[in-house]
Amino acid sequence: MRARLGSAVDVEKILAKIDGRGYKAYKELKGVRFSVGRLAFEVARVQGDPFAPPSVVRAEAPARCDLPLPAEDYFLRKLYASLRAYSSKMGEGKSGLLAVPKPSNAILRRSSVKCFGNKIAFRIWVGLPSRGRRVLADRASELLLRKLPKAVEEALSRDEDLERWNKVWKVQQEIRKKMAEKGLIAFVADGSVLPRRCGDCEEPLEGAVPFESPPSLRVEIETNEGPISGMGVRKGITSVTGPAFHGKTTLIEALAKGVWDHIPGDGREFVLSDKNMFYVRSEDGRRVAGVDVSTFIKLEGSERFSTDDASGATSAAASFQEAVEAGSRALIIDEDYTATNFLHFDERLNEIYDIKTVETLSEKLESLKEFGLSLVLVSGGSAPVVARSDTVIYMKNYKPHDVTERAKRIEVRAPPSEYSPPRARELRRPGAEKVKVRGPWLESKSWKSPVKTEANVHLEEEGQLNFLAKLLERPFSGKLRDLRVPDPWDACAGPECSEVRALDLAFVINRAPDLEAVSWEAMTTLGRQRAPRE
Incomplete structure (x- = not known):
């Protein structure tokens, strides 16, 4: 439906006309555009029932959008907070709701916000009020013409930290560019706080040990805001080892999240990974559709492997090959979540094995590098993986130590095998x-x-x-x-x-x-x- 030009007065007239009628009468608002001060609004979607997904109203206003993505992220967070303050129950179902989805700590493009030149547009959930599934005109008028404009205006007027968002985001982009130039697949800045407050929390853990790079792995990256030092993870094979509960998985998860930029205050603002890095793990029972896993699985038909119930090893092999097929050249694997028989084989079992149906990842590490693939692995109990790695990081008390030279002395008897990329x-x-x-x-x-x-x-x-x-x-x-x-x-x-x-x-x-x-x-x-x- 083409948007209909109108004013706040016109909206009040429409609401007065449909007051007390059945809820579907709110459809009269669809496509209506109106302005309140410097703000322009459009009713883009009208819910058919107070208990259905809420209506959508688009709001547009002048804004500082010199750097669109950080500006979008910043003002959306301000809008999320202001809408929560003005949202209140005004009847049944979702009546009175004003909301946008809660953003995570990642800086992402979202369908809730978009910069267009020197203007910003929002899409906002609005629960049109009703009682007994009938239109409540007075409350709808209050919601659309007073509460909603106040919430948007308040969000846009709170721009005191926008410059901080812009500076951090610009530095993140500079680091990403320099990472590629230096042959790095990841970077962890000194002083980063990697542990989270709880398992499902995004907030950094208070009192956590700040990250400090081993001197041998430290790189310095020049930015417009000054040099930033930290640990560089180079292309090739990197193992993260050490005792349990000392930060191996915490580091690896921070690298996995580093494919996205994060907001100031997250603690991982300058933990950045190759945008196409992908985390691979076993998924017992997953479906696989014709994936070439023949380089790992030595069974008839493995070059076109299909199943509705993959095992730990076959699911890991399939996920690895799917990621490579889709374009990833940097992969993460944590042994805690990956089938052991996919990672390595204990040669002492050759005394009783007369056939092997799985060629392990550890056997193919050298060949993987020849195809331009890089891996970061948590390998606390996998000596063959550690021994064949280019870099070995030992985590102790949440501090990394470079033990590569010591790891090279580990004896591995199993011969390497060739990796073949998937068809x-x-x-x-x-x-x-x-x-x-x-x-x-x-x-x-x-x-x-x-x-x-x-x-x-x-x-x-x-x-x-x-x-x-x-x-x-x-x-x-x-x-x-x-x-x-x-x-x-x-x-x-x-x-x-x-x-x-x-x-x-x-x-x-x-x-x-x-x-x-x-x-x-x-x-x-x-x-x-x-x-x-x-």
Whole structure:
């Protein structure tokens, strides 16, 4: 419907006309545009029932958007807080609601906010008031013409920390550029606070040991705000080892989250990883559709492996090859979440084994580097992995130590084996019917089982799941390397979606029950090469 020009007075006239009528009479507001002071509004969507998902109102105003992404993130956080202050119960269901989704500590593109030149636009959930499923005109007028404008105006007037957001974001981009120039896949700044307050919390742990790079691994990166020193994780194989409860997984999870930029105060602002880094783990019972795992799994048909119930080793092998197929050249593996027989094999068992059906990751580390792949592994109990690593970081009391030279003295008898990249699949799947988010699962009536996302630790907020659900409703035909992800503002009509990577979309497509592999061909973008070294 084309938007209808109007004013606050016109909105009050419409509300007066439909006062007391059935709730669907609110549809009279759809497409209406009105202004309050410097703010312009448009009723973009009207809910059909007070208990249904809320209506959506677009708000637009002048704003400081010199750097669009940090400005969008900053003002959205201010809006989230101000809307909570003005939202109140005004009837049944969602009546009186004013809200946008709660943002995580990641700086993401979102469908709730967008800068256009020197203006900013928001999409806001608004619960139009009712009682007995009838229009409450006076309360709707208060909500739309007084509370909502006050909340938006208040958010935009609180810009005292915007320059801080801009400076941190600019430094993050400078570091990312310098990382590529220095041959790094990750960087952890000295002074970073990696532990979180609790398992499901984003806040840094008070009193936590700040990160301090080992001198041998320290690099200094020049930025416009001055030099920043920290630990550089170079291309190649890096192992993180050490006793339990001393920070190995904390470090590895911070690196996994480092594919996104984080807000000032998070503690991990300058923990940055290659944007295409991907965390691989075992997922017992996951679905696999025609993945070439023959380099790891030595069984008939493993070059086109399919199952609805993968084991620990086969699921890890499939996830590894899928990530490479989709374009990742830097992967993370934590032995706590990965099948042991995928990681390494104890040669002493050769006394009783007369056949091996799995060639382990540790045997292929040297060959992986020749294909330009890099790994960061938690390997507290895997001597073959540690011994074959280029860099070995020993975590003790949350402090890293470089023990690479000592690790090189570990004897490994098993000979290395060759890694083979996966053949690229031509994939096909229909669009799913109304994919919904249920906790960490994506569900559809057209699927016999849900898509589980717990294994993707890169996802930071529910909006990313909402976006993946929306994208799974679209049919797909082609290769994973050709995946493109649209801007969430363009793809979603409401405020519920947050940015994801093509790798994250590939993750859910690979686990979709309706996915079919129809052909295979040799990878053309992954050839044998020596990873660049400094």
